[in-house]
Amino acid sequence: MFNNIPKNVRDTMRDLERRDAMDRANGTPRLERLRQITPDTGRFIALWGASAPEGSMIEIGTSAGYSALWLAQACRLTGRTLTTFEILPEKALLARETFKRAGVGDVVTLVEADFLSHAQVFERIGFCFLDAEKDVYKECYDAVIPRLVPSGILVADNATSHFDDLAPMLEFALNDHRVDSMIATVGKGELVCRKR
Numbered sequence: 001m002f003n004n005i006p007k008n009v010r011d012t013m014r015d016l017e018r019r020d021a022m023d024r025a026n027g028t029p030r031l032e033r034l035r036q037i038t039p040d041t042g043r044f045i046a047l048w049g050a051s052a053p054e055g056s057m058i059e060i061g062t063s064a065g066y067s068a069l070w071l072a073q074a075c076r077l078t079g080r081t082l083t084t085f086e087i088l089p090e091k092a093l094l095a096r097e098t099f100k101r102a103g104v105g106d107v108v109t110l111v112e113a114d115f116l117s118h119a120q121v122f123e124r125i126g127f128c129f130l131d132a133e134k135d136v137y138k139e140c141y142d143a144v145i146p147r148l149v150p151s152g153i154l155v156a157d158n159a160t161s162h163f164d165d166l167a168p169m170l171e172f173a174l175n176d177h178r179v180d181s182m183i184a185t186v187g188k189g190e191l192v193c194r195k196r
């Protein structure tokens with residue numbers, strides 16, 4: 001999966017990594033920044049995505065589509081598709097450009113909307129990557145966990161970088177009897193939950 005990433009996908013990833021690093025360095029306002037996952041987190045979610053049981057593969061928080069490019073590699077390997085949600089029109093526009101340039105339109109569907117108003121569409125989720133605003137994490141968690149199939153996986157970003165903001169949600173997840181969970185010290189900290 002990682003040894004044969006197509007050149008146009010690799011080039012698009014590299015450009016997004018450069019832009020994200022510039023955003024962080026030059027004081028770009030928070031809502032305009034891409035706020036992407038790290039490359040090692042990309043590998044981490046692609047491995048989990050490729051190993052997840054049958055069911056929908058979804059992402060909450062697309063930004064310009066960097067993490068979705070990693071998940072697209074898992075989709076290619078397993079013959080699945082990804083549905084990714086982005087609430088901001090300007091980010092959705094960037095994501096559309098990303099997916100077109102990287103040639104992943106056949107495996108990635110972008111939904112320009114609030115995930116929380118679409119959660120009910122998914123009855124059987126195999127894998128979910130949660131990377132939205134921190135104040136909606138708990139609501140997203142509450143919407144996703146009941147819809148995960150047995151052995152289904154939820155990965156949530158920023159579990160260590162935003163530990164204080166997310167503490168109540170993390171505490172809840174780590175003590176939730178519906179899942180087995182832990183925080184992996186990859187990138188900005190990844191909460192991983194496996195449905196029992």
Ligand SMILES: C[S@@+](CC[C@H](N)C(=O)[O-])C[C@H]1O[C@@H](n2cnc3c(N)ncnc32)[C@H](O)[C@@H]1O
Nearest residue numbers: 035036037061063066067086087114115132133
């Ligand atoms: C941290 S960025 C996502 C970065 C992306 N996952 C990546 O690594 O390339 C968070 C994104 O989530 C979007 N977002 C926040 N709340 C959302 C919601 N309820 N539904 C869909 N998207 C949301 C924001 O507009 C923002 O673009």
